[in-house]
Amino acid sequence: MIVIDYQDKRPIYEQIIDRFQILILNGALEPDMQLPSVRALAVELSINANTIQRAYSELEHRGLIYSVKGRGNFVSAQQDVVKEQQEKLLEELRTQLQVCKESGIEFIHVLDCVREIYQEVKV
Numbered sequence: 001m002i003v004i005d006y007q008d009k010r011p012i013y014e015q016i017i018d019r020f021q022i023l024i025l026n027g028a029l030e031p032d033m034q035l036p037s038v039r040a041l042a043v044e045l046s047i048n049a050n051t052i053q054r055a056y057s058e059l060e061h062r063g064l065i066y067s068v069k070g071r072g073n074f075v076s077a078q079q080d081v082v083k084e085q086q087e088k089l090l091e092e093l094r095t096q097l098q099v100c101k102e103s104g105i106e107f108i109h110v111l112d113c114v115r116e117i118y119q120e121v122k123v
Contacts, residue, residue, distance in 0.1 A: 004045055012047055016055035024064050024075055025085055031077035035065060038073075 002019050023029045042049040059065045063081035067073045
């Protein structure tokens with residue numbers, strides 16, 4: 001479910017946040033589904049539990065998960081939060097597309113890139 005890329009320059013907690021966000025936004029993790037415990041995921045990934053806790057805290061801050069004291073962390077059932085996150089991602093894409101256009105990258109090359117990513121990326 002979660003894979004750490006040690007070649008990635010981003011911090012591990014950001015990789016965890018991004019992966020859970022993708023799983024939540026595409027529906028692979030359903031609303032009210034319980035996430036692995038901090039300790040269990042830390043052991044599974046062979047990383048410090050504080051790293052997992054930091055990722056879970058940020059996911060909760062974004063409204064993608066919620067915690068229940070003594071029970072764990074769960075996927076948020078609020079569809080408006082999911083839609084809000086998707087809109088945020090689309091806005092970031094718009095910004096990058098504008099930079100591409102201003103940099104002289106042709107439309108067909110952008111489309112080829114999008115097509116390639118959608119064919120290669122496995123969720």
